Amino acid sequence: MRRPLPALVLLCAASALCASQADFLAHYKGTPYHDSHYQGGPQAIPGKVLCAYYDLGGEGVAYHDSDAKNNGSGALNPANGTYLNEFRMGEGVDTSYTKFNLDPKIDDNPYDKVVPPANLLYVGWTVPGEWFNITVQVAEAGTYTADLLYTSNRGGSISLDVNGEPVAGPLAILSTYDSADPVAWRQWHHWNSAPALATLHLPAGKSVLTVHIVTEGQMNLAVLDFKKIK
Ligand SMILES: [Ca+2]
Ligand SMILES: [Ca+2]
Structure with a gap:
């Protein structure tokens, strides 16, 4: 009797692209984020995917960052024993x-286009060439849109890979710069939502999403909210 083929192989039997995606997953050494306050596991799609819960695995595996220091946790936000100030302070992603x-x-300022939740963790100090991986669990194969909750003080672009293959981008991020704001540093804190920034196909089950900073940087990336459209 023949053993049934795994679902991914059946779905992708005729596709070199899918073969390379399966190869990427088989060799990927990153793992879903977890800590003493956050149970972790792959982030569920459909649903809100938090960028700050990018995978464990370190530089070159789960992310590439332009410096090894976390410029937020333990730096701008001094190490003081609190979860938020010390969140992932030993890692390179900021x-x-x-x-x-x-x-x-700061983040509840009158120049927000969209007011974010308080105490929402995000990835900041973004520089072109940086990237981070997020392991996700997709309930159903299909076409999804992703809304992005972000700030961007000069515009820029990002792109998305699924299992090592580019699937969306470059995606233009609208600037949230507002010359009316008298506080110069607050240009990094004008929150906005980019509805349906990306449209992409996702296979069912576990996948690894890669977020690339393509141009400009200077963006804070908080949440990618995935919705199934067909
Ligand atoms: Ca860094
Ligand atoms: Ca960085």
Whole structure:
């Protein structure tokens, strides 16, 4: 009796692209993020995927960052024993979180296009050439859109890979620069949502999503919200 082929092979039998995606997954050494406060596991699609929960595995495996320091956790946000200030402070990707009710206002400022949740972790200090991987679990194969919750003080672009294959991009990110804001550093904190920034096909089951910073950088990337459209 023949053994049934795994679903991914059946889906992709005639496709060199799918073969290379299966090869990528078989060799990938990153693992879904978890810590003492966050149970982890692959992030569910459809649903909100948090960029700050990019995979474990370190530089060259789970991400590439332009410097080994986390410029947010343990730096801008001094190490003080709190979860948010010390979040992933030993890793190269630069992370911070939204701060409310301060004077001057930071992430709940009047120049937000969209007010984000408070204490929302995000990836910042982005530079062209950087990337990070996120392991996801997709409920159903199909075409999905992704809305992005972000800030961008000069515009720019990102792109997305699925299992090592480019699938979307470059995706233009609209600038959230606002000359009316009298606080210069707050240009990094004008939040916006880019609805359906990306449209992409996702296979069912486990996949690895790669977010690339393509041009400009200077973006804070918080949430990719995936919705199935067909
Ligand atoms: Ca860094
Ligand atoms: Ca960086």
